[in-house]
Amino acid sequence: MVGVLRLSLTPRSQDRLIALCGLLGGAVLVAFKVYDRPDHVPLWAVLAPMLVMAALEPVRRTRPVLAVSVGGLAFVASLFAGSLLATLIMYTDLLYAAVIYGSRRMSRILHLTGGATVLVLSTLTAIYAGTPSALLVAVVSSLVFLAPVWTGDVVRKHRQEAETERLRAEQTALLSEMDRREAVVAERARMARELHDVVANHLSAIAIHATGAQSVARRQRRAEDDPLVEALAVIRENSVQGLAEMRRMIGLLRDSGGGEADESYAAPDLAAVDALLTKARAAGRDVGLAFDLTEQGERGEVPVPVGLAAYRIVQESLTNALKHSGPGLVTLRLDFRPAELRIAVDSPYRAGAGRELPGARAGLVGMAERAGLLGGSFEAGPRDGSWSVRAVLPHAQKSEGRA
Structure with missing residues (x-):
């Protein structure tokens, strides 16, 4: 040549x-x-x-x-x-x-x-x-x-x-970009209104009705382990949690759409894990559960998507431990490595029928999807008498279609 x-x-x-x-x-x-x-x-x-x-x-x-x-x-x-x-x-x-x-x-x-x-x-x-x-x-x-x-x-x-x-040409491109951004802002504002006026209202109604049904169940003196009482608790807990997440999402949409920022709607990350453990310890005292956190490596700067996914996986794992585990110690290990974050949660495993509540296994699917979107891996199941959750979250997403 x-x-x-x-x-x-x-x-x-x-x-x-x-x-x-x-x-x-x-x-x-x-x-x-x-x-x-x-x-x-x-x-x-x-x-x-x-x-x-x-x-x-x-x-x-x-x-x-x-x-x-x-x-x-x-x-x-x-x-x-x-x-x-x-x-x-x-x-x-x-x-x-x-x-x-x-x-x-x-x-x-x-x-x-x-x-x-x-x-x-x-x-x-x-x-x-x-x-x-x-x-x-x-x-x-x-x-x-x-x-x-x-x-x-x-x-x-x-x-x-x-x-x-x-x-x-530069002016035309600039005007086109401004029009595109205005369209995105308008669409986000519309989505925020729809979420607030429709979905959030429905979740509020579900939470209110579930709370009312729990009151009726208590007046009927139903046992705490009654399947109906447990189902109502799951419905109320998930509806309240979904409502909180919906409000956070609405705040993010409004913030990105040019509105005033609301710090209460900021996306959670690993910095909020301690608060999760505090709540889990308070809720686990009545059922004989204790929680322990171990960190390895330097936390450093964790990418925002990785921090959010890790927070959700830890949150769901602790929630599942409170719902399904027997008395004992729940251990949470966070291993910070240069190229990835490893999460390990072990909780006492309680086998037996009657533990499949409404919404069961949906959390496992959600955790697996979060890890998969980041190019990582996820697995959960019984292991050596414990319920084990393992997740690996790379700091950089894997590129596809690379020639």
């Missing part, structure tokens, strides 16, 4: 290269005496205008007025001393650069002076040498004084149009 070498020159380097090429070309022409009256014109008279033109090339972008003014004087001097093609070409380049990099006023002045020069030269030639010579002078002088100016004017207009189109 043949590589192509691409030279990237700065504008100043380009100007210097043009000056160097002009000098080399002029030196070759002078060496072969390719200029007017080589036998009568001294060499310095030919070289001086060429050197002036080459010296002006590096400033043709930064100081176009100076370059074209001094260059014009040097060009006139070369016509009287000994016209050299390299001097002529560099002068036309200065005219072109003056239109490109100069002001609009400079472009108008060069059009007027160029046209006036062509007119004066062709008129004088017609008077003293005849019409055919005048036509020739008009064509040649137009190529020298007007063609570079016209070309520069066309190029400048194209550049301005291109810049205008680029700015218009």
Whole structure:
């Protein structure tokens, strides 16, 4: 495979290269005496205008007025001393650069002076040498004084149009992005209203009715282990928890939709595990459950999705231990590793029929889905007389479809 070498020159380097090429070309022409009256014109008279033109090339972008003014004087001097093609070409380049990099006023002045020069030269030639010579002078002088100016004017207009189109495209893209964001904000606000007005109200009604049914059950003096009482407890607990999560979600939607932030609706993370254990210890005293937390490694900065998933897995595991475990010790281990977080929960296992309450195993499915979304693993089940929960949550999600 043949590589192509691409030279990237700065504008100043380009100007210097043009000056160097002009000098080399002029030196070759002078060496072969390719200029007017080589036998009568001294060499310095030919070289001086060429050197002036080459010296002006590096400033043709930064100081176009100076370059074209001094260059014009040097060009006139070369016509009287000994016209050299390299001097002529560099002068036309200065005219072109003056239109490109100069002001609009400079472009108008060069059009007027160029046209006036062509007119004066062709008129004088017609008077003293005849019409055919005048036509020739008009064509040649137009190529020298007007063609570079016209070309520069066309190029400048194209550049301005291109810049205008680029700015218009950027403005259109910005407006499109603003419209997209406004649509997202409006949709999130609508979702928040729907969740608040429909789903949250239904969950509130479920919780209220479950609480009322529990009151009726207590008046009927039903036992705590009665399946109906346990089912009502599960219904109320899940509806209250779902209502709290729904309110948190509504707060997040409103916050992302431009509303005021509500810290009570912030997504939970591992920092709230201690609060979970405190509640679990208080609830577990009556059933003979104790809870212990062990952490290994440096917690450091845990990504937000990983922290949220870990919190939910721990929360569900502790809740299941309170619902289904026998008396004993529930151990929670968090192993913080550089690339992943490992969660292990072991609780006393109580086998037997009659423990399948409404909503059973839905929590296990939810924990497995949270771990799977992060590219991790999850398993739960009886092991050595305990109910074991194991989850591995990578800090970075696995990429798919990588070629």
